Amino acid sequence: MSELQPRLKNPFSKGPVSNKKFNIRKHFNFWNMVILLSFAGLLLALVYPFSSLIFRSFLERGTNNFTLSNYKDFVRLPYYFSTLKNSFSVCIAATIFATIIGLPMAYISTRYNIWGKKLINIMVILSLMSPPFIGAYSWILLLGRNGFITKIFANFGIHLPTIYGWTGIVLVFTLKFFPYIYLYVSGALKSTDASLEEAAENLGTSGIKKLMTVTFPLILPTISAGALMVFMTSLADFGTPMLIGEGYKVLPVLVYEEFMSEIGGNAAMASALSVVIILCSLSVLMIQKLIIAKKSYTMSALRPPQVKELSLGKRIAATVFCFGIATIAMAQQVVVIITSFIKTSGPIFVKGFSLDSYRLVMHRLSRNITNTFLFSTIAIVIMIVIGLLISYVIVRKKSKATELLDLLIMFPYVIPGAVLGITLLVAFNKKPFMLSGTAGILILAYVIRKLPYTIRSSTAILYQIDPSIEEASINLGVPPMKTFFKITAVLMAPGVFSGAILSWITTINELSSSIILYTGKTSTISVAIYTEVIRASFGTAAALASILTVTTVISILIFNKLSGGQGISM
Numbered sequence: 001m002s003e004l005q006p007r008l009k010n011p012f013s014k015g016p017v018s019n020k021k022f023n024i025r026k027h028f029n030f031w032n033m034v035i036l037l038s039f040a041g042l043l044l045a046l047v048y049p050f051s052s053l054i055f056r057s058f059l060e061r062g063t064n065n066f067t068l069s070n071y072k073d074f075v076r077l078p079y080y081f082s083t084l085k086n087s088f089s090v091c092i093a094a095t096i097f098a099t100i101i102g103l104p105m106a107y108i109s110t111r112y113n114i115w116g117k118k119l120i121n122i123m124v125i126l127s128l129m130s131p132p133f134i135g136a137y138s139w140i141l142l143l144g145r146n147g148f149i150t151k152i153f154a155n156f157g158i159h160l161p162t163i164y165g166w167t168g169i170v171l172v173f174t175l176k177f178f179p180y181i182y183l184y185v186s187g188a189l190k191s192t193d194a195s196l197e198e199a200a201e202n203l204g205t206s207g208i209k210k211l212m213t214v215t216f217p218l219i220l221p222t223i224s225a226g227a228l229m230v231f232m233t234s235l236a237d238f239g240t241p242m243l244i245g246e247g248y249k250v251l252p253v254l255v256y257e258e259f260m261s262e263i264g265g266n267a268a269m270a271s272a273l274s275v276v277i278i279l280c281s282l283s284v285l286m287i288q289k290l291i292i293a294k295k296s297y298t299m300s301a302l303r304p305p306q307v308k309e310l311s312l313g314k315r316i317a318a319t320v321f322c323f324g325i326a327t328i329a330m331a332q333q334v335v336v337i338i339t340s341f342i343k344t345s346g347p348i349f350v351k352g353f354s355l356d357s358y359r360l361v362m363h364r365l366s367r368n369i370t371n372t373f374l375f376s377t378i379a380i381v382i383m384i385v386i387g388l389l390i391s392y393v394i395v396r397k398k399s400k401a402t403e404l405l406d407l408l409i410m411f412p413y414v415i416p417g418a419v420l421g422i423t424l425l426v427a428f429n430k431k432p433f434m435l436s437g438t439a440g441i442l443i444l445a446y447v448i449r450k451l452p453y454t455i456r457s458s459t460a461i462l463y464q465i466d467p468s469i470e471e472a473s474i475n476l477g478v479p480p481m482k483t484f485f486k487i488t489a490v491l492m493a494p495g496v497f498s499g500a501i502l503s504w505i506t507t508i509n510e511l512s513s514s515i516i517l518y519t520g521k522t523s524t525i526s527v528a529i530y531t532e533v534i535r536a537s538f539g540t541a542a543a544l545a546s547i548l549t550v551t552t553v554i555s556i557l558i559f560n561k562l563s564g565g566q567g568i569s570m
Helices: 016-027 030-057 069-076 078-111 117-129 132-143 148-155 166-190 194-202 207-218 220-236 239-244 251-260 267-293 312-339 356-364 366-396 400-414 417-427 439-462 467-475 480-508 525-534 538-562
Strands: 342-345 348-353
Touching: 030 267, 030 366, 030 400, 030 417, 030 439, 030 480, 069 078, 069 267, 078 117, 078 166, 078 207, 078 220, 078 251, 078 267, 078 312, 117 166, 117 312, 117 538, 132 148, 132 166, 132 239, 132 312, 132 525, 132 538, 166 220, 166 239, 166 312, 194 207, 207 220, 220 251, 220 267, 220 417, 239 251, 239 525, 251 267, 251 417, 267 400, 267 417, 312 538, 342 356, 342 538, 356 366, 356 538, 366 400, 366 439, 366 480, 366 525, 366 538, 400 439, 417 439, 439 480, 467 480, 480 538, 525 538
Parallel strands: none
Antiparallel strands: 342 348
16 A cells, blocks of 8 residues: 555645646637637637528428428529529629630730829729629619610610620629739739740740740639639629619529518528529639649749830830720729719709709718718727737647638638628527627628638738747747737738728628618618619719718728738739
8 A cells, every 4th residue: 555655645735736737727828719719709600600501401491391392492493593504604704704804904014014004903993892783883874774875876776785684794793803803913924934934935935825825824823813703703793683684683683582582581492592602602612723733833933024115006005905994994983973963853864963962862871871881890890800819820820720710711701792691690580699680790791701801911911020029029028918919910900901991891882791681770881772773763872882982992092001002912
C-alpha cells in the first residue's frame, strides 16, 4: 500500500489538476471564443435555416408527411421544369453576350492609349452598382409599349420588337453584368507578363491569333471567374424577369409565386424549387473549378505590358467604342433621373417638369426611405465588427476550423436573395425564433448575404500587414486582444470600410430577399420601386430610383477616397 500512496493525492491540492485548469484557460482564449461564437452564429443563422428548407422540401402539402412528390412534380410537369430551361437560356445568353462586350472593352482600355479611361471606369462601375430591376424599369420607359424610343419610331411607321420576354431579360442582364467581365479581365491584363506575348510575336504569332492562343488562355481563370459572376447573378436575379419577363418565367420568379401565392402558397414546393436553384448554382461553380484545375496558369508577371500608342483614327474609334458601351450601360441611371422630374398625370407622363414625384414620395413613402437607410446602417455596423474579428482568425489563426468557417461564410455568396428570404422565413416563423414580420429578419438577411464582401476586403488587407507589428506590441507587454484593437484593427480599417461600403451599396439596392421578408412597416426603397412600377406609378418609382442612384454615387466616391483612388476591382 505504501507504493500506491503517492498516487492518492488530494484532488484539490496543487498538481496535475491545476495544470489542467491552466490548459483549459489557455485553450479558451479570446480568439478561440471568436471562432466558437462564429460557428454558433452560423449554425443558427445559416445551417439551421437551410436544413429547415431542405427538410420542408420533402414534406407533402397539407399532411406534412415525407414525400418526393415535390421533386417529381418539378421534373414531370412542364410548368415547373420549363422555368429551369428558361433560366439557363437567359443566363447562358447573357453570359455569352456580356463576355463578347466586356472582353474587347477591357483589352482596349488596358492596352491602348484611349482617352477618358478613368471616366469609362466610373461609368462602368456605376452601371454595375445600381440594382438590375432599375435597368429593366429604364428599358420599359425607353422601349416599352409606350416607351420614348418606341413612340419616336412609331411616328415614322417603324414598329420595334417587343422589349418584354426573353429578349428584354437578356438585354438587361447583358448591359447590367458585363462590368464583371470588364473589371475582372482589366485587372488580369494589367498583371500579365509582357515577355510571353513578345515571345509569341518573335515566333510569328500576332494579332487575333496571339490573343486567342496566348493572351486569353493565360487569363482564362479570370475570364471564367467573371463569366461565373455574370451567370450566377443572372440566375439569382428576381426583379428583372418579374418586371420585364411577362409570360417568360424563370426559377426565382416561380419560387416567389409559389411561396407568396394569394390563393395559398405552396411552401413545400417553393422549398424544393429553392433547393434546385442552390444545386444549380453549386454545380456551375464546381464545373468552373474543374475546368480551371485541368491546366496551370502561373506566370512571373515581372514585366507588366506597356500601353501601346494608337494612330489618331484608331484612337478615336477605340475611344468611341468604349464610351459607347459605357454610355448605353449607364443610360438606365440617366433615364431614371430625367424621368423623375417629368410631370405625370396618373400613370402617364405629360409635358413639363416638376418636383411633384419627389413631394409625393416624401409624403407617402418616407417610411420606406427611413427603413432602407436604418436597416442598412445597422447591418453594416454588424458586418464591420464581425468582418474584423472573423477575417483575423481566418488569416492569422489558420486551421481546419477556420477553413470551414471561411467556406460557410462564403456560401450565401452563391445563393439567390429570394431563396435566402424563403429560407429565413421557413426557419424563423415559429417560436423560439419568431422573427418573421420584424426588421430583425431583414437585417439578418442583409448581414448573411453581404458579409462576404466585408470579409474578403478585410482578409485582403490583413495579408498585407506584417505580423511582426503585432508581435512587437505583444513583446512590449501589450495583451494580444488589446494589440488587435489598438493596432491591427486600425491598420485594417481602410480595407474593412471599403468592403463595408460595397456591402452598403448592394444592401440599399437589395430587392430579392426584401420582397419576401418585408411587411407594411418594414418595406424598403427597392420594394417600393417594384410595387410602384407594378401599379404603373412611374413618376414616384423614378424618384425613388433616383434617390438610390445618388446614394450609390456618393458611396462610390467615399469608397474611392478610402481606397486611395484605386477604384473598385475584382
